[in-house]
Amino acid sequence: MKCLTALRFTVAAHLRNRLALVLAITFVPTWILVVRACAYGATLHFHEHAAGGIIAASNNRVTQVNSALNAVTVITGFMMFMEAFKSGPLDRRLVLAGFPRRYLMAGRVFALVVVAAVLAVYTAGLLELSWHQDQFGALVLAIFAANTAYGGIGLLLATLLRGELEGFFVIIMLSLMDAALQNPGMNPLANQWGLRYVPMYTASQSAYAASFTHVWPGSYLAGGLVWFIGCAAGGLLIFALRTHSYRRSSTHVGPRQTPANRRRDPVRLRVR
Numbered sequence: 001m002k003c004l005t006a007l008r009f010t011v012a013a014h015l016r017n018r019l020a021l022v023l024a025i026t027f028v029p030t031w032i033l034v035v036r037a038c039a040y041g042a043t044l045h046f047h048e049h050a051a052g053g054i055i056a057a058s059n060n061r062v063t064q065v066n067s068a069l070n071a072v073t074v075i076t077g078f079m080m081f082m083e084a085f086k087s088g089p090l091d092r093r094l095v096l097a098g099f100p101r102r103y104l105m106a107g108r109v110f111a112l113v114v115v116a117a118v119l120a121v122y123t124a125g126l127l128e129l130s131w132h133q134d135q136f137g138a139l140v141l142a143i144f145a146a147n148t149a150y151g152g153i154g155l156l157l158a159t160l161l162r163g164e165l166e167g168f169f170v171i172i173m174l175s176l177m178d179a180a181l182q183n184p185g186m187n188p189l190a191n192q193w194g195l196r197y198v199p200m201y202t203a204s205q206s207a208y209a210a211s212f213t214h215v216w217p218g219s220y221l222a223g224g225l226v227w228f229i230g231c232a233a234g235g236l237l238i239f240a241l242r243t244h245s246y247r248r249s250s251t252h253v254g255p256r257q258t259p260a261n262r263r264r265d266p267v268r269l270r271v272r
Contacts, residue, residue, distance in 0.1 A: 020079040024072075024119060029126050031071045032064055036130055039063040046184035047191065050205040050217040057212040062184050064130060065207050069200060070179035072123045072143060073150040077171040080112055080154030084235070085164060095243040105236045108155065112232070116147035127211070138210035138217055145224030146203035150175065152231030153199065159238040174199075184208070199227045 041060040048055045091104050120143040124136060133139050150171065157167045181187055181195060182204035195201055202223025209217045 046188035050209040050220040051213045051215040074175045076147040077150035077154040080151040081167045084158035112151040120144035135210040142206035149199040149224040149227035152228040155235035156231040
């Protein structure tokens with residue numbers, strides 16, 4: 001029951017974030033349509049590690065996948081950051097009042113998974129409307145992995161940063177640089193040292209394999225979940241440490257008695 005209460009708090013906070021909801025509904029399809037209309041359609045040859053070789057695909061379609069991942073991960077990270085950042089004072093008061101921290105944490109993580117799944121299905125559906133995906137289910141899982149990675153990053157940043165602008169800026173810039181590195185038009189080999197450890201690498205490789213081949217991405221689908229587990233666990237650990245000293249007093253402690261505030265018995269004067 002308490003876990004459902006915590007989940008209700010989290011969902012209510014997400015529903016109040018109208019900017020993120022509007023962006024999720026309008027920005028992703030708008031960005032896909034803009035790329036579809038503007039990106040050139042020449043054949044692009046690039047190394048697809050999840051498929052195990054060089055593949056050929058339209059640059060227009062490849063850019064649509066890359067741009068969709070960029071847009072939806074920014075929105076997911078922004079939603080998770082804003083919810084955790086704004087509800088932080090309320091969560092601390094709830095813990096101080098005796099509400100179990102584990103239920104607050106579980107509600108937040110469950111809400112992240114739900115939001116990531118809904119946005120993954122929505123984004124994959126928009127790409128399916130643009131052209132037929134070879135593996136629609138694998139594409140949904142790839143976008144879901146990317147969303148959970150950036151959702152976990154948003155939770156972690158909410159515990160580390162002091163302002164909304166800083167969090168928004170970090171999420172946008174991280175996703176932009178990540179998407180640029182994963183864009184086959186800019187980086188067709190994708191073989192630089194350390195590239196496989198950035199948040200969107202495995203999700204992007206899985207998405208390209210799902211969109212343009214019939215090869216199942218396999219373990220690449222789980223790569224983004226590593227970032228999700230690590231960042232979400234780090235954010236929840238910081239929250240637990242900061243509220244560890246909160247104790248609910250079982251007895252009422254009165255004010256300290258000093259000679260100045262101690263009440264004295266009245267003195268009776270004896271009249272002779």
